Amino acid sequence: MREENIRALLMRREYPALKVVLNSMNNVDLASLLENFTEKEYTILFRLIQKEKAAEVFTEMSSPMQETLINAFTRSEIKELFDDMYMDDTVDIIEEMPANVVEQILDVTDRETRQIINRLLKYPEDSAGSIMTVEYVDLKKNMTVEQALKKIKRVGIDQETIYTCYVIEQKRLLGIVTAKSLLLNESNVLIKDIMETNLIYVNTHEDKENVSKLFHKYGLLAIPVVDFEHCMVGIVTFDDAMEVWQDEVEEDMSIMAAMQPNEESYFGTSVISHAKHRILWLLFLMLSATITGAIITKYENAFQTLPLLVSFIPMLMDTGGNCGSQSSTLIIRGIAVDEIRFHDLFKVIFKEFRVAVLVGFVLAAVNGLRIMLIYHSLRMAVLIGLSLIATIILAKIVGCCLPLLAKKIGLDPAIMAAPLITTLVDTCSILIYFNIATHLFSL
């Protein structure tokens, strides 16, 4: 409805009315609404957004749209836009843009800003440095609350957050003061008396995933970042940390479903690219599964004598896969949220073993009953029962060990999820099954 309203106003060129509508909208909603218009239309619309709001809407847009806009803008328009932008957002945008657009952006920034941008661009891709901003409020320990509030009033408009201020002495971080304590304390209280000195901070090269975990664990709004000389160089704010966390979850889920992770959205990814992200793992798993096939071939005589044997293969394979996937998923999540570490290996194995025995016996009993009722064969019931129990124990132990081992040797535990575990467990369970079968039925 709002979109149609805007379309109508745009067609009638009622720019003053459009200005009112656009500027009253939420930045996030406005950015996503503009995506529905043509290049020509959204360039006109974007120019109607008031200056201070424009930078925030711009950072919420998709990269292709940002690129089009920058290319459509005059030098002074670009300057205006980026002057109002937070440093970390500028760096994020620069990272996504082609060289000629980056040139246009750097061309309009002053020397000092350019230096900071270049420094920020140099941090390793997944580091705290790569997601931090250098804009924060710094205070001195001998300031009073009143002086601190005055300083915030003077510099605050350019800072991404003013809710946590940093007490700095000779570039070192001494403590933090929250806006809450500034607001609740009397104006003559000294900063050093209300600052929190029990600090949580990270190094510029800390993995950004660990940074986002700290936000969760401690419920932070911002975290200070220090360099190797322990000088304060910036902060990571919670919106960026949340984004990292969301990306990690998406990445884990992709890997767990045997896909290479992809930062683009589902519809934003082309068919070719979707296929590329999926095919390597499928090929690898398909070829691994032929090993199971080769094992089956060895027992040709067995199932030619007793063809019924073949019909239990899917049930055994699926159950093994499902049991393994349950265990590996729990362990992968446990590792991700820092509950489970490598030194818990034996504790985890023991726990999974007991769960497997319980689950195995119940499943074996139900299936045994089913087989007795349908095939009236106790031997068959025993065969399937034993195979099920062995498969389930194996699946649960493989499923809990592999993610922990992967973590230990520096791999992502998420690759040890359902698909790989299933393939591994398949091979073993088929071996177990036919071995028990040949003995029980003297094949």
Place this chain on the structure above:
Amino acid sequence: MREENIRALLMRREYPALKVVLNSMNNVDLASLLENFTEKEYTILFRLIQKEKAAEVFTEMSSPMQETLINAFTRSEIKELFDDMYMDDTVDIIEEMPANVVEQILDVTDRETRQIINRLLKYPEDSAGSIMTVEYVDLKKNMTVEQALKKIKRVGIDQETIYTCYVIEQKRLLGIVTAKSLLLNESNVLIKDIMETNLIYVNTHEDKENVSKLFHKYGLLAIPVVDFEHCMVGIVTFDDAMEVWQDEVEEDMSIMAAMQPNEESYFGTSVISHAKHRILWLLFLMLSATITGAIITKYENAFQTLPLLVSFIPMLMDTGGNCGSQSSTLIIRGIAVDEIRFHDLFKVIFKEFRVAVLVGFVLAAVNGLRIMLIYHSLRMAVLIGLSLIATIILAKIVGCCLPLLAKKIGLDPAIMAAPLITTLVDTCSILIYFNIATHLFSL
């Protein structure tokens, strides 16, 4: 190290020194450290924490520990503790405690608080009302910034957040004012001139999952909650929203791995309870897989004539399962982050179909080559190739449709993940495979 230090001090009963150590620690760290002590020890230690800090540490503890402490406390200690606690935390604790402990807590709260607690307890389990707090700063539109800051100084200490204040008139929410704009504006500016009136708010009965999505989408710190008469009744703060979001991810992952979701931690769940959460789905999937077995039995003659047929079953089943799981994972995530909706069904099917054709041909070609090299049988290569392509197309289409259909009929899309898709696709792919085989080899 810190733990040992505390143990040593505790043994020597050096309480003043202990006090200093404990009170200088971060609340979250302190709560998790206390878990390592015995009941008797942590009861002593907890009493050494200063009053204002104690409530915050308490809210970070596990439920069994909270229960032990409440049972060990005197009435006045309980009162002191809960007087300092935010209302939403109190409600969270009450929800986890047995009746006798709840009585002890309600016994020490005043009538007004008890009424609020009872009201909060009545909201549906997954609603915004169940995670909101009623403690927020409310302002009037004709106040000046100075008056607003004075009010915050007066009431702020008891509010969970003071960074977003709410402008209320006759119980209705008129607008919000951030602490940032209060700090950056001159003291004589009127609230109504700086308040944001383009509001994002939720109803008390809104699903808490949707509430947490709004935090993500708009980068909020708090969101106001209104009742059916549009009167403001509370706020949800970002720490609670993040917790909901994390729980949702855990829940989705559990369901996707064929487990009933479990709010407890991995080690915090008993073996029996682990088994209970896993066994129902395993039984259901195991019994479903027997259908595939029954189909295989029908083609006994085929594989007795050509036993090699059996050896390709695992490869076909695994590939089908993996392809289906890739698609369903992408769609389940797409639904979770609101990118994919039911009306995209045909768009999604068309996309997955094209991906499937691409992937199918590559996999069929690689496998065909392998079969030609090993078995020198063009017919076998064609059989496996066609079966693979058909299975992959089927798997991807089933994998993308079912989560969307589940969502449409009000089920959790996550149940349509790898395990169920695999079982379904297995049955179909075995049918396809043996049908093509009997035709190609005239069996």
